[in-house]
Amino acid sequence: MADFDGAVGAEHRPDAAGSAAVRPPWQELESLRPLTLRSCRRIVVVAPHPRDEIRAAGGLLRRLGSRHAEVDVLSLTERPTRSCPVPSYDGDDPAGRGFTLADLMAGALDDLPEPDDAAGDAGDDAPSDDPDEAAAEAAYRALGLSVVRRHRLGLPDGGVAQAEADVVAAISEIVGFADDPEGLCVLAPWSGDGDDDHEAAGRAAEVVTAAYRVRLVRWLDRAWTWAGPDSSEVPWRRARQVLLTDTVIARKHAASAAFAAALGRTTPEGHDDDLPEGWAPGPREVFLV
Structure with a gap:
């Protein structure tokens, strides 16, 4: 694909104070190669916050679901209104990042808490009146996914980095078997x-998938609020797109609304507030491979 560096004129670049006066144009995204994932028969989604995966990748998930791919979603945090203790760590690594690929392969994470108690299959263990489960189920039905x-x-909202080793263990429990x-x-x-939270989830996924x-x-996700096609911080050469039909876009809107309605809300809130339409600009989802 084309290199986007330098594609945007100076009038769209950040000023001396570091703030962009004009949002950069997104036409350059149209030249991205498509993401196909034809060989994907099961997808494990690592979602830092409730509904992140629908906003950022709902179209891709619907496409894979229509091909009968199995979908697992590991939801890392609860809603900010729910009370969850912050995990504590002994030793000199309070951030919980003292692990490497070699540690994982050597089984150094075997003494971490088993994630099954907290991260079990919601369909088997969660009470049917759990509002978070009801919201997720309503959103997936609206999206068109019958089995998730x-x-x-x-984990608490904002606490993923502190429990990054636990996230590695939880992903490993799903991927490793x-x-x-x-x-x-x-x-x-x-x-x-x-x-x-997003970056910690991404790092954990990188460790597990490499292992x-x-x-x-x-x-x-958040990158859309600060990065444009001219941003050298984003590896655009690895970017791929999934084009969304009007029907899929409508389903994503419906899924977002269903999620909010199941929690007694009338409008999306939280992590959607400053994102255009709640996901990437234009009728597409963009991924890095």
């Missing part, structure tokens, strides 16, 4: 996205 296996880690690793893909935020040699696809 949900796993929940139960796959019956068909060649048909497995992991979908997670880009580790340079600009949000602490198990599973394909990783990264989505952009």
Whole structure:
């Protein structure tokens, strides 16, 4: 694909104070190569916050679901209004990042808490009146996904980086026992996205997929608020797109509305507030491969 660096004129670049007066044009995204994932028969989604995966990748998930690919969603955090304790760590690494690829392969994370208790399949263990589960189920139905296996880690909003080793363990529990690793893909935020929770989730996904040699696809989310096609911080050469039909766009709107309605809200809130239409500019979803 074309290199976007320098494609945007100086009038769209940040001023001396570092703020952009005009949002950069997005026509350059039209030249991105398509993302196909034809060999993907199961996709494991790492979602830092409720509804992140629908906003950033709902069209891709619907496409894979229509091909009968299995969908697992690991939801890392609860809603900000829910009370969740922040995990504590002993030793000199309070951020919980003291692990490497070699540690994972050597089983150094085996003494971490088992994620099944907190991140179990929602269809088996969660109470039917759980508002978060009801909201997720309503959103997936509106999106057109009939079967989604949900796993929940139960971290507090903003606390993913502090529990990054637990996130690695939770992803490993799902990925490491796959019956068909060649048909497995992991979908997670880009580790340079600009949000602490998103970046920590992305780093954890990178460690696990490198260890198990599973394909990783990264989505952009917060990056749309600060990066344009001329941003040298985004590896645009690795970018691919999924074009969305009007029907799929309408389903994404419906899914977002269904999620909010199931929680007793009338408008989207939280992580959607400053994003255009709640996802990437234009009728497309953009991913890094």
